[in-house]
Amino acid sequence: MNPFRFQNPTALYYGKGQLEQHLVEEIRKYGNKVLLLYGGGSIKRFGLYDKVIHLLREGSIEWVELAGVEPNPRLTTVHKGIDLCKTEGVHLILAVGGGSVLDCAKAIAMGVKFDGEVYDIYQRKAVAKDALPIGTILTLAATGSEMNSGGVITNWETKEKLGGGSPYTFPKFSFCDAENTFTVPRDQTIYGICDMLAHCYEHYFHPTENAPLQRRLIESVIKTIIENARKVIDEPTNYEARETIMYCSTMALNGMISMGIEGDWANHAMEHEISAIYDIPHGGGLAILFPHWMDFVSQEKPERFADLAVHVFGINPAGKSTSQLAAEGIEKVREFYRSIEVPQRLADYQIGSENLERMAEQSVRFGEIGKYRKLNKNDVLRILQAAL
Amino acid sequence: MNPFRFQNPTALYYGKGQLEQHLVEEIRKYGNKVLLLYGGGSIKRFGLYDKVIHLLREGSIEWVELAGVEPNPRLTTVHKGIDLCKTEGVHLILAVGGGSVLDCAKAIAMGVKFDGEVYDIYQRKAVAKDALPIGTILTLAATGSEMNSGGVITNWETKEKLGGGSPYTFPKFSFCDAENTFTVPRDQTIYGICDMLAHCYEHYFHPTENAPLQRRLIESVIKTIIENARKVIDEPTNYEARETIMYCSTMALNGMISMGIEGDWANHAMEHEISAIYDIPHGGGLAILFPHWMDFVSQEKPERFADLAVHVFGINPAGKSTSQLAAEGIEKVREFYRSIEVPQRLADYQIGSENLERMAEQSVRFGEIGKYRKLNKNDVLRILQAAL
Incomplete structure (x- = not known):
């Protein structure tokens, strides 16, 4: 670390x-x-x-x-x-x-x-x-x-x-x-879940060596969110589920699961540019971006995505290559987003290609973004295009 | 929680x-x-x-x-x-x-x-x-x-x-x-591992309902300790392993993995009475007591021990009863202690039965001990006798 x-x-x-x-x-x-x-x-x-x-x-x-x-x-x-x-x-x-x-x-x-x-x-x-x-x-x-x-x-x-x-x-x-x-509307509950999950993913994809406990702590939060998501959506007054999800949201971004590791945060940087122009829900933007970012980044660096597949989604690694595992893990990420009925594409928010160039430009105005894999303007543009 | x-x-x-x-x-x-x-x-x-x-x-x-x-x-x-x-x-x-x-x-x-x-x-x-x-x-x-x-x-x-x-x-x-x-002697390194592991166990065995994230966080620390223990013992100047173990020891007892749950702490209460009389290493006393406490308590409440078996030691639960799983989990706990060559019985520290009664008495002088399962003087005595 x-x-x-x-x-x-x-x-x-x-x-x-x-x-x-x-x-x-x-x-x-x-x-x-x-x-x-x-x-x-x-x-x-x-x-x-x-x-x-x-x-x-x-x-x-x-x-x-x-x-x-x-x-x-x-x-x-x-x-x-x-x-x-x-x-x-x-x-x-x-x-x-x-x-x-x-x-x-x-x-x-x-x-x-x-x-x-x-x-x-x-x-x-x-x-x-x-x-x-x-x-x-x-x-x-x-x-x-x-x-x-x-x-x-x-x-x-x-x-x-x-x-x-x-x-x-x-x-x-x-x-x-x-x-x-209890009274949080269904869509806000879903966006909240997307947001806390995104915080976990931002931590999980880090370039730091030797952080085995941190990896497990983050996986613990991801698994607990995924397990309880459907329950809070379907039963908004289920105290136990609401409390568990609330506690996951606190733990996902209070620094306790991410000491000594340098999170990626490229997806947040990109999403902020989308919602700065379109005022869409932050959690919705993140849910759209993550799978496309994962597709893009895992081509070069599939390792951590393979970890996600095995340790979060319980995929049996026997006989599979790292890339194969990564692809299966990312499919599971997509599957979860689909299961909670969150938008899958920018088009779902009536966002077309008109501002992509500008958003890509703005994303990197303080320099390249992302720590697990650095992204320049062109990389961001490709991810946004894939997400259209 | x-x-x-x-x-x-x-x-x-x-x-x-x-x-x-x-x-x-x-x-x-x-x-x-x-x-x-x-x-x-x-x-x-x-x-x-x-x-x-x-x-x-x-x-x-x-x-x-x-x-x-x-x-x-x-x-x-x-x-x-x-x-x-x-x-x-x-x-x-x-x-x-x-x-x-x-x-x-x-x-x-x-x-x-x-x-x-x-x-x-x-x-x-x-x-x-x-x-x-x-x-x-x-x-x-x-x-x-x-x-x-x-x-x-x-x-x-x-x-x-x-x-x-x-x-x-x-x-x-x-x-x-x-x-x-790096210069910590082998036996102190081992006792340290026993101590941090004991803190995890004290948290893990709690009577609190609905704490799924806490359960996973504690399991994360236990697994990481067990994975790295042999390495720090055999390679005392392995920076990565020493750091991971050090970080586990901090996380095991800074409250971050145990919010909203009420740990058991009976083993600490009992151990303090042993080392108050015999001045033995705290970690050694805990390593002796835990398996015997687990044997005793799991007879009535095997559930959490079964969790330990499945989620920490990766035992396949298929076709096994909760008691069977609990017993297998406890055997794994023993196996780990044996693997790091820590004393297994009070006799290893030349402790006989002469003060058991007094230690049992003192253990409960502020009242019954333990939260997962309350222990009275007689219960403590039986555990100490089993540990002789």
């Missing part, structure tokens, strides 16, 4: 009743005034908003609200949040929602403590030196944002979607109660 | 060159005077002492030393350390060694900030409210103490060996360079 420094300070709460018992106590460590940040209002429809407000009121915590954080959260919303925090003297941002709300909170948190345009941090022109504390109440199993320091912001003026973060943007605490995901 | 709160704030460094680059920077976050705590002097023989002293001097960090921490560290040594820290105004304890030195550091750290006898915390008569910061440089892969908040202290006056800790005793940082374990 590579030399590494790992530190993840988030206090992670799982289970029923934790919010009621510990929310106020956790907030109080940082102050008594919060920005309550949320999305399109589903938390109001399903009672979570009322529950949180009640707890804040009982705990004598003041709050101001910013609602309407978009899926693929926008820079304009981040700016609103920064202004509000500064004007109101907020001590902590309490993000209630899915990955988009949490990612937006991280951008706001850095922006409040940053003297300049926060988007510079996402454009890699600046580095955050501090951030307002963040706490989260998760309502969607997908991004892992509840226990990591990263997030993605979309700039609609420039049609850019960029990831960023800092050691200061780990949530101080996160509350994960699977009951809060 | 059970509701849980997980937080592990330790900054974990793995790999070559990390100490040289980051030790001083990490210490400086807490002050400029350290207690350098170490054991029998092997760090002097193998050059690590000189390297650390050089770094401290270059970094203008003052230090005082306490050497001679025992395997199974003693309360008397803890008291010495507390006095020294108080007299000298130490800001951080830098523990250089294996689990014993690290555990001793934790006791000292709590003692410095505790108004009273620190042993009360281990006797569960008091709770730590604060602790001096701790940093560690690990030289033995075994206990996982480098990334958890617990430790074990032996009181020779009362022949008690008790575990304790607090949220304040997570090391602030830990440096794990596998090269520092």
Whole structure:
């Protein structure tokens, strides 16, 4: 494995009743005034908003609200949040929602403590030196944002979607109660599964030697997601399945299964360019891209795809070449995506060839992407064309 | 899974060159005077002492030393350390060694900030409210103490060996360079393997429903330990194998594979009573006890032992009963212990039946032990007798 420094300070709460018992106590460590940040209002429809407000009121915590954080959260919303925090003297941002709300909170948190345009941090022109504390109440199993320091912001003026973060943007605490995901619509549940699975794949395809435990830990998460996916889709109020999937999403991107390995992340880079232009669901874009990326990359480097076939999908390697195993593994990946009824091609989102060139260009604007196999603009273009 | 709160704030460094680059920077976050705590002097023989002293001097960090921490560290040594820290105004304890030195550091750290006898915390008569910061440089892969908040202290006056800790005793940082374990003697290497494996087993045998990912994560660590054990024993300077084993030891007891499950820990409770009287190696005691505990417990609850057989040892379950599978799994556990040439019976340490009654009595002095299956004094006695 590579030399590494790992530190993840988030206090992670799982289970029923934790919010009621510990929310106020956790907030109080940082102050008594919060920005309550949320999305399109589903938390109001399903009672979570009322529950949180009640707890804040009982705990004598003041709050101001910013609602309407978009899926693929926008820079304009981040700016609103920064202004509000500064004007109101907020001590902590309490993000209630899915990955988009949490990612937006991280951008706001850095922006409040940053003297300049926060988007510079996402454009890699600046580095955050501090951030307002963040706490989260998760309502969607997908991004892992509840226990990591990263997030993605979309700039609609420039049609850019960029990831960023800092050691200061780990949530101080996160509350994960699977009951809060019971009302997640079927398509969002499916996209969430695609997203957490994509995080596992990004880790799994790494160029690092000697990481046998990491390989197994990642396989453990992939297998558990695949085993439970159908169940949460068919039985949205199955607590056990919802909790298992939620826990997989946290573990897929909190750094614990990927210490000392350098994940690939080319698919995320490509997908961000697609959804920056078309505003499609991130998980859907990833599900479309991965099999095509796998086809492309496995031609030259089939080894890890063969591992996937054997250790995740249980394919018997006897008498098969590495390439054969890789092909069978990738077919299993496709089969799983088909089984959860996620789009298979860009055309399913009415995306044609009109912007492929531009997306390929933008994907590599900070340099070649991918660690397992480096991709240049032309490679990206071929993968996107295959995905049409 | 059970509701849980997980937080592990330790900054974990793995790999070559990390100490040289980051030790001083990490210490400086807490002050400029350290207690350098170490054991029998092997760090002097193998050059690590000189390297650390050089770094401290270059970094203008003052230090005082306490050497001679025992395997199974003693309360008397803890008291010495507390006095020294108080007299000298130490800001951080830098523990250089294996689990014993690290555990001793934790006791000292709590003692410095505790108004009273620190042993009360281990006797569960008091709770730590604060602790001096701790940093560690690990030289033995075994206990996982480098990334958890617990430790074990032996009181020779009362022949008690008790575990304790607090949220304040997570090391602030830990440096794990596998090269520092190249010189670990063969028997210590073997005992270390037994210890980390025991931590996995303690987690694996839990009564908690619905923890499929946790089960797989634990199995991942067990399999990786078993695969690499022979290699580190036979090739003590094999960097890859030493690193993999070291990483397994950290992951086996940093809480990451056991969130939301309630480990058994009966074997640790029993072993502590044996080594409190006989001062045998902790890992050796555990290796003796586990198969006998497994025999005893699996008669009533064979399910998890059958899981172990199938998912860790790859036994084909076709046509076999749960009990049959359990028995085959336990035989594999025995086989592994035999393969690494660890003692199989208490008699191998010249332990007879003279103190069994007392050890059984002491094991359960805080109540019945074990979570997968509760054990009373009589149960413990039967297991100890089987292990004679």
